[in-house]
Amino acid sequence: MKKIITGVALLLTPLLVIAEEVLPDIKVYKSPTCGCCAKWVRHLEDSGFSVDAKNVDNVHDYKRKAHLPHSLSSCHTAFVDGYAIEGHVPASDIKKLLTEKPDIRGLAVPGMPVGSPGMEYGSRKEAYQTISYTREGVTAVFTSH
Template identity: 45%
Template sequence: MQRRHFNLAALAALALPALAHAQPSRPRIEVYKDANCGCCSQWVAHLQAFGFDVASSDVDDTGVYRRRFGMPERLASCHSAQVAGYAIEGHVPAVDIRRLLKDKPRAIGLAVAGMPAGSPGMEDPRNPKARAAYDVLLVGKDGATSVYHRYPAVAG
């Protein structure tokens, strides 16, 4: 009986590091937003629901942070963020940010220009499944963009 107990304990000790590694991490993301913008707060809630540790700051001018992070002005939206050295501009879905952190491309970050209807934080409570088509753009170090993820329109 003691031998079996030891074997189970040994197996558990070997499995613990693997289990710890399998646990989802909580990446810290710093969000800079307008205090009066409801969609920004909803995007923050979206990130939290997907396991991000969000530090949200209300600021007078998000452009200051966009420029600091190197995000081109032409991709401006209503909030700017930074996670693991990457800039995140606008209503980028959490799944795309997670993919960015996993893939680790040489890039400035991700952007969803404007405020597309149905993107995270821009949902219509009367028709929450509806979505306008939009692209999440990968912004290269040179400012050039490529489509990272295309979201088709959904009628809802």
């Protein structure tokens, strides 16, 4: 009987093991004095990302590196798996990006909409969109929130 139980346990073990989601590291460039940027970093970490956050004096250098259209600008810029991420983009949108791998340069949440990750303010939430953009500056709605 002990051999049967052991055999059944060995057969079921792979079914019981839940594969941990492996996500690439995200490099974030932010102002050292911005509290909402730190909250967004925590949101990413709570969602399973490993984040390397760097405080920099001039985030605009990284926005240029991201080929970011000025109209999509926000307070911090990040890079993950060859994509640029601008502003308070939800981790779920980044995961969708990494799964679908569209031919774009990156994602942005322009401005700092209340209710976006890192910009929580009680129960207030503004409707906002995550925008995709190409290196040439072509934009489209990636997700509406």
